[in-house]
Amino acid sequence: MGGSAEANGGGGASARVPVPPARPFLDTFRGNLKETFFPDDPFRSVVRERGAGRRTLAALRYFFPFLEWAPAYTLGAFKSDLIAGITIASLAIPQGISYAKLANLPPILGLYSSFVPPLVYALMGSSKDLAVGTVAVASLLIGSMLSSQVSPTENPALYMNLALTATFFAGVFQASLGLLRLGFIVDFLSHATIIGFMGGAATVVILQQLKGMLGLNHFTTATDIVSVMDSVFSQTHQWRWESVVLGCGFLFFLLVTRFISKRRPRLFWISAAAPLTSVILGSVLVYLTHAENHGIQVIGYLKKGLNPPSVTSLQFTPPYMMLALKTGIITGVIALAEGIAVGRSFAMYKNYNIDGNKEMIAIGTMNVVGSLTSCYLTTGPFSRSAVNYNAGCKTAMSNVIMSLAVMLTLLFLTPLFHYTPLVVLSAIIMSAMLGLIDYQGAIHLWHVDKVDFCVCLGAYLGVVFGSVEIGLVVAVAISVLRVLLFVARPRTTVLGNMPNSIIYRRLDQYAEAQTVPGVLVLRIDAPIYFTNASYLRERILRWINEEEERSKENGEMGVQYVVLDMGAVGSIDTSGTSMLDELKKILERRGIQIVLANPGSEIMKKLNSSKVLELIGHEWVFPTVGEAVASCDYVLHSHKPGAVRDSPAAHENMV
């Protein structure tokens, strides 16, 4: 370290990297706690108010956002919400019935679920565009998880009670996530995972509809493509042509309306009204032709009247409670992910803010209340919310309108659905599901990030060839594995000097970048944590070994200095500082000096308090790579006066 004084002078580094002043521990701790659990500062508006009364009002407004918009609600807004509400109701009724069938539940539960939860959401939800209702994927998941242990045909009452109990647990879990500010857990389902999982689930749901489309009576309970195809093609003699014709006809009709609305967004109402139109047309057709006697299955009797209470139906006793709990937690997370994502997307279009944790509390409460009033799991489905948005909804009042429309249906119109053919419901589900298969998104993933594409494909294949649960496990496992690999294997790259500048760039990507003899410049591209500290130590040593071998072969000077560009090292923990400590000792024994360039202030603080800064020498820390290399270079050449000064970096700084 004899050259350090010279290095100070030679590098001309007047702007040394300072160690930031220490802050009291509690300050830092409080700051970190806030950043972790309250990053969005949710109570800002409450804390800012003066006086207990105003604060209570602000807190109430925080938990019940309708208090904010209701006082200023105008007739104009009501007109918009009325149109939007009626539109989504016309979608909600057929979809509700269809998805309830998907969950092996009585169709009437689908209607119940579009009555109470939207009212709760209108009070508590902060999204203006979310339309509340049941969703296909969660319905399928409830169906497949519960029917693995309880048969919906042999024991329908128990099955329904378990579905309501699962909904209760889902709601409690969702609200707790929000209350405990753990909303970020939902973020661990990556974008790629969701595309793959949703696509797979949609495929599975479409395959399940083959039962209805072909008019089959018996069907496999498995959801994987192999079992379903086997089930379909092993009973070709059971296919009913009447059902196939009717189903394909309606599917074609629905797809054409979807296509029209996609081309002309102003004609959104064509595709929005299509499902109800299909139901009405189908019912009339069956009623007139008595097709129910010719292989066309119909919904049959639906009880008139509003939701009966279901508090006593909840099952809190073994042996089925654990099943309901498991189902509730898994479906709750899936439903939550969809609801939050949908809320955020539309908030982005209209430029307002959604508090994820608050939304979780709203969605959770709506499910808890729902489970007590015979509703099963609801969230904000994408398709219905998109229609709501396109129909010009202004506030959550459109949910109230929809709820009232469903109420009227429940009170007076249920007998009209008696003759609705199941095959029409299958066509409605199929056409809705086709929109969930985001093949363009998958292609985009392939172009941008191959790993993300593999994650997506893994989730898709897991769902289609395994089961929805297997697909979910595969997807989450791949995502978590990816996080672990992300943090365990950060990239290190060798930098070289760009000719005639003091800029250093990656050697492997810029052909014109040149190494400086005797100096190895390494860039570490991630925070240094316990998960990657020993990997980084070994990788850095390997870079040095490789460079030494290379220079030996070419007869060049061996490595004298290792400059670590810490610009991308956002933070460091004690394993990281020990790693640098060890590295310094190893390199010292080999006669190599370690030099740090561009460390952030957090890093400087940690290096200082762990005494690693002292060990390396504060004079070996530089604000830029250029200055660091220039100092090394200066020492190298002043110790070997005969050497040619060919490094542009040295020139730049010498002048």
Place this chain on the structure above:
Amino acid sequence: MGGSAEANGGGGASARVPVPPARPFLDTFRGNLKETFFPDDPFRSVVRERGAGRRTLAALRYFFPFLEWAPAYTLGAFKSDLIAGITIASLAIPQGISYAKLANLPPILGLYSSFVPPLVYALMGSSKDLAVGTVAVASLLIGSMLSSQVSPTENPALYMNLALTATFFAGVFQASLGLLRLGFIVDFLSHATIIGFMGGAATVVILQQLKGMLGLNHFTTATDIVSVMDSVFSQTHQWRWESVVLGCGFLFFLLVTRFISKRRPRLFWISAAAPLTSVILGSVLVYLTHAENHGIQVIGYLKKGLNPPSVTSLQFTPPYMMLALKTGIITGVIALAEGIAVGRSFAMYKNYNIDGNKEMIAIGTMNVVGSLTSCYLTTGPFSRSAVNYNAGCKTAMSNVIMSLAVMLTLLFLTPLFHYTPLVVLSAIIMSAMLGLIDYQGAIHLWHVDKVDFCVCLGAYLGVVFGSVEIGLVVAVAISVLRVLLFVARPRTTVLGNMPNSIIYRRLDQYAEAQTVPGVLVLRIDAPIYFTNASYLRERILRWINEEEERSKENGEMGVQYVVLDMGAVGSIDTSGTSMLDELKKILERRGIQIVLANPGSEIMKKLNSSKVLELIGHEWVFPTVGEAVASCDYVLHSHKPGAVRDSPAAHENMV
């Protein structure tokens, strides 16, 4: 975006950030695969050889490192290894017997375990300093996990078979981790976790020795401090003063020798020889005074002869196989973590390299072979390896010497241990365990990183007040939670201009840094992944809102430009690029221009392929924050000619 052309000219940014050229997918994929699973390039020496014969030899040398050092082995090295081997044998014999008692196994198994495994390790291990043997923590863990289901006193044969089966599974698991190149899993036990866990385990082991020290016959099977203290103080009338006096005497002797050796490293042999001396002294004392009849418990009869084969003892049938499997995996990981860490530490002192995955294969094989020859779980204990190192060992031959010495003991000297008092073994364990409580390490953690200290304390308290398993679960859970929080909550900071420079530094740490009116400079301190993308979007928007509120209060210009310093963003995935996409759209609607500064080449590639670069505009990407701000500033002021040009950054770049 009318100002972009001007910005191009005004910023004087001749060095635009280029998009790196595309590389074929398979190249990138192969590169990533190699970086992930073969970061240390283990087969370099094999691949480099020409011809099948030489390659086979190189491969053999890779898997059996003794082929490398054996041919060049000298008499001088043998002399050193002989001394080191005899020294560690004198430690291995009493420690082996003591730790076997800790695992509730017959003492003779401890001796067996110091005979076969060291021979296997000498062939396959790459560390020159690791001394193989059983370890206290893993022994205790085997003891507590197995005796929770099988009583070692009521069913000793089954208990021993399960311990051997667990060792077999541990070995298979360890070797598989190495073969599958998954060694990095061990890294997920952070430094802080290990300090806390080891300290807690040592405390628990010391507490367990109170049974032997006080000469108690009955003792709790629980390991938590509350149960142990209750057990000790509820039977004060059973305490045997003879045992206490003898135990404290020997403990004092052992601690004094430890203290001397610590002060004078050259006198290492004093503490190394102390345990065997204690055993001999204690045995002679008991033999002469017939103290075994006065409350001093002794080891008793030890069978003469070498390890019997134990292939047929392994239990691969229910109901106990799962217990053995679970015990094997957990203790295997713990043992592996210690072995690898010890090997690496000494390799660092002597400046040679340890291949973690190869070590795992060696340790795993040694345990598999051990389980077939009546040995239970072994690894490289720190204390014994340190003695080996201090005694001047040169190669793994010292393990062979130790093994031979233990063999001689097994063949001829076992009767000598008949009168060895158990209380001496307790004293030996206690003095060894005191070295594992790294209170200085914990203090260091407190000074450097408070969170790491909490992790350490959590693991310690979990072990001491719960159980070893609970402590381990707590430690791993805290570690994983920390990884998740690390990646879910990266830091974002506002940067300000340092007066009279183009350097930008954190506003919250540098009082002299100044904001530039109308421009908000944010630094993102981590890679942008799906785990933090939505957090970052919300956090960035909150920074903008706060800045707008602040500037409105002070009557300043609102935010016109947001400069994101991407210098520390090491990589980005598709969730990250979508986040930037959304952010751009949100800000555009608010009339704010987004500007990127200093993105790495990976980032540029991803931004380009995801079309986000196109959306933001390539002209809004700058190599440095200074240039970015200068361009914004130029546009701001040329659009408002009356504004005062007071920003030093603008001056710097205008001239």
